[in-house]
Amino acid sequence: MTGVLPVALANATKVIGNVIHTVKEYVMVVQLHGDVGDKELVEALENFKGTIYQKPPLRSSVKRTIRKRTIYELEILEHNERYVLLRVLCEAGTYMRKLAHDLGLLLGVGAHMRELRRTRTGPYREDETLVRMQEVSEALYLWRNEGDERYLRKVVLPVETAIVHIPKIMIRDTAVDAIAHGANLAVPGIVRLTKDVQPGKLVAILTLKGELVALGQALKSAEEIARMKKGIVVKTKRVYMKTGVYPPVWRKNK
Amino acid sequence: MGLAEKGLIFIDKITTHAGFKNEWIVLREDDTSPDYGILPYERKIEEHIRNGVINLDKPPGPTSHEVVAWIKKMFGLERAGHGGTLEP
Known part of the structure; x- marks a missing residue:
């Protein structure tokens, strides 16, 4: 059998399982x-x-x-x-x-x-992003032997393409490192969220630049979250981003 | 264009491309610092690979598992995985 088989490289392996049940x-x-x-x-x-x-x-x-x-x-x-x-x-x-x-x-x-x-x-289809083994091999060759990474950038897609089918929450820079440390997400850290956020359902937590930080389980619906001033609304389940990428600005015990 | 705007456009673009749609509720306005993190499509090539997914057209014959093992070896990575088997 042939066709669409999304293959995750290195870190992306952590979240590729989320396209299995799509x-x-x-x-x-x-x-x-x-x-x-x-x-x-x-x-x-x-x-x-x-x-x-x-x-x-x-x-x-x-x-x-x-x-x-x-x-x-x-x-x-x-x-x-x-x-x-x-x-x-x-x-x-x-x-x-x-x-x-x-x-x-x-x-x-x-x-x-x-x-x-x-x-x-799920999010991966038979479109211009679908590549054959031969194309992967050629893109790697061009990068390694001729220093041309353009083809490899077409062959390899950002990990964020693997979470486009799930509800999303984009958070402030100041909330990122806490999530990367496994903390749960509270309302003040949220900048925007999609309307399909539902309690019990999976959500992708993203930076304002669009980088995947973690996957979590929503505790409230989008409408409820929009009305709240404070409180934990997402339980962090799978941390993707390494710690220290964003500065640690949450309260420290001195 | 601000970084946060670029980040939003990126997420919306890849979502729409895959046939899905984001309907946003905005809770507050905020921008993001250029001093840390990076737009996903501007990662250095080594980082791009390590945080990448290949939408692979599986050839007939080998198992999904074998195909993943080849990719892993070609890139010289310690880890690779697939999103759902497609057996020979």
Whole structure:
């Protein structure tokens, strides 16, 4: 299988796990084991839109119990004799091989997945940022041997691209080092936040320059935070930034 | 343009590019000092790499794990990881 596989380098490894449980998009070739008309195929596929139940395939890395998954979009791109090209937008953890197999069962002719390409994983898509191994290797060569880093800057994206799908809070310079030390975030440190901040949900804490400081769990909603004058509103969960990048200005015991 | 404005534009730009949207509530006005920290796209190349993600088009054949191991070796890094397996 080919397609979008975000690879985090060094420090970025700390937060790349946050794209695992995000929406996925695939393009898949299904081979039918018998002849099926267009209309029949369209009707069968309707059954796979929305909530579906799947038992993970034999060769899988998770416990094989039936689980519920959502298919947001399911589109036939092409139907040529026994081959069907499908585009599927689905929840993380949906097995495409199983979907192809189950489609075959429903059609009564049998089917299997012939080819699969992932075209999206959360914030990463099949766009101009998607690069092949060869391009990575060439960019590294140009930097190491010719001192030209321009290509490497196109091949490697800032770690902040991995948190764009989650709610965000941008904080004052004076609050940064405390968070880097693992402190929780209080209202006076906040400059702006996105409306989708919800209690219990993950938030990205960023500097005003846009640098990732930490990931945390919001304790209040954005509306509540906007009305508050003081108090802890985010529990810091995963610190990204090293200490000492911003000056330590919080109260010291003398 | 102030640094804080550049930082905001950067975050909004990468968010929109990925198909998401930021609706901000502003609590107070503040700027950021040029003396510490750096705009994410102005990190020195070594720092850029260490805080970077490659949107890789996985080749067919190797496992996601093998591909990550190659990348790690190519860059000479001690650590690399991927965001969700895509098996051969």
